[in-house]
Amino acid sequence: MSAPQTNPTATRITYREACKQALREALLADSRVFLMGEDIGRYGGCYAVTKGLLKEFGEERIRDTPLSESAFVGAGVGAAMAGMRPIVEIMTVNFSLLALDQILNNAVTIPHMSGGQFAIPLVIRMATGGGRRVAAQHSRSLEGWYAHIPGLRILTPATVEDARFMLKGALADPNPVIIFEHVMLYNMESDLSSDVTEVDIARAMTHRPGRDVSLITYGGSLSKALQAADALAADGIEAEVIDLRVLRPLDTKAILESVSKTRRCVIIDEGWRSGSISAEIGMRIVEEAFFELDAPLRRVCSREVPIPYAAHLEDACLPQTATIVAAARELVRPT
């Protein structure tokens, strides 16, 4: 990774700052955009993403809501129907279940049932994932559930660049979009080139090419997969790392291309294994690239328990670099 001074057009910022810049840019660019959520105004957001925005944009556009996810997501659906561009923040995916009815029965269903009379250009942001030692009800990864729902676009920015620019694409989408920000990424720092001003919200990205095994992942597990690829490279195994970026609609083509090249695949998904997005990815590979496979598929997922509070147990529960390395090595060089 290049240092800031070697690239005069790059700024080194955190993922959190990238999220904030994206929101600020949206607020400046379009007067229909407003933010809504719990503690996003005076407190500055539970992960401090919206800190300072209230002062700059005022209470009309940075709205603190009551602790009622169903109510403020529903209000977001209504505002979107009425032509606004609401960006709703739900503190974490764990609390979004209270708003599931609004998302599933209203946000994605109204455009369909109204015969296209209503568009719902709603953007919902929420934090997801474990690793912060905040126990079971704050640490889940449920984005795979949302990826089950037709009519939603599910974005999982795993890089500073995606955190900075995916929002723009999401706001331009006439349908509801959910952006999942992994809690362990907010403090991640990276260079942001001034050359980049937008990103697509449709395709997966190859972060590292390789010929021996595909590591397919997204969100908070990307950095672990990249570390695993480094460790495997030291062992002479060339892993290809694919960041899905979009969980719905899945970039199946990118997945199949990578697996058709490497013929081996480990899917890393912080969700629980059973019925997970990793299960969907694996099934698509088997359906459409069966004859390319030269090894069984493998998954590294979270253990199927409520995420533990104790540090060593939480670490043991979540996908880790070492478990990814072991899974990949076993496929390439079985013992």
Added chain:
Amino acid sequence: MPALGADMEAGTLVEWLVKPGDRVNSGDVIAVVETQKGAIEVEVFQTGVLSDILVPVGERVPVGTVLAQIDGAERATPAPAAEPVITPPPIVAPRKTPPLRAVVAPRVGRLKVTPAARRRAAALNVDIATIVTGSGVEGSIRLADVESAGAAPVRAAAKRGLDLSQMRKAIAAAMSRSKREIPHYYLTETVDLSAASTWIERFNVDKPPVERILPAVLFLKAAALALREQLRLNGAYENDAFVPSSNIHVGWAISLRGGGLIAPAIRDADKKSLAELMGAMRDLVERARRGNLRSSELTSPTVTVTNVGDRGAESVTGIIYPPQVSIVGFGRVVARPWVVDGRIESRPLVTVTLAADHRATDGHIGGLYLAAVARLLQEPEKL
């Protein structure tokens, strides 16, 4: 393509020793075929002129495939019934001659082949069944295995000699089938060998090493002669019926260095002298270990004799080699107290065992047979 073992389904033609236009006589070795048990020389049982070679070198074909055409073929053996070549049925349910590709699938146990490897094998025309070890997950055969098999020319892969891991698989198939299908019964008899031992010592005393005989030869001869009295132990059990054989071709079990086992026939063992048997045994052991046996030697045994004495075991409970119906075992000769005429004496003893197919015979026949072996060993000079 002859079936050269109970488990054989296909073989690879390695070498033609004749060319079209050559005159062949019954008993001539005309080709070499690679099987799980190594390279086997294929003999003809006709006399005539070889007009056409139908299977080129390097090709793997199912058992039953016509390899070559002989014009003016006249059966050398006028009464084929007198010389039935026991063709062991394939280990799986009989099927019509399968296409070459079908040879890939059958193997002992489920063969793990990755989808990519399977497709590449078809493209390269590599027979997956010839790939001995897989380097993939759970020992699966993967792309790299197929590609390296595809890179090696077929002729090189089918070199003459023994492939012990293939042989292991063949043994596994035959023995599993035996234990699965054949209701064995087992009988044991301890035989006083003092007469035989004395006789062998006397016979060998003035002989150069190459002419000396081993006790195993006496066992072989006694086992063969005793079969004349109990012909129901000699033959094949096929298609739910026992087919006796009037010839006694003893399959002599030979263990190979590095593992593996093969039991080629010593033909008409009951009619051969001890010296002839000794010579036949030496010849077979040498050729078996070189992987240089003839097809008829593998197909013709009507019974198997195994001698585990030189390995140190006192007795063996054998597993019948299908489709045969019995296996006779001899253990190590040991000196033990033995009651002779009411007195305890030290005597050299050997434990003779019989494992026989209960579908073909009952224990009564087996008992009579072992008694005959014991009796014959008391008069070694008559063997």
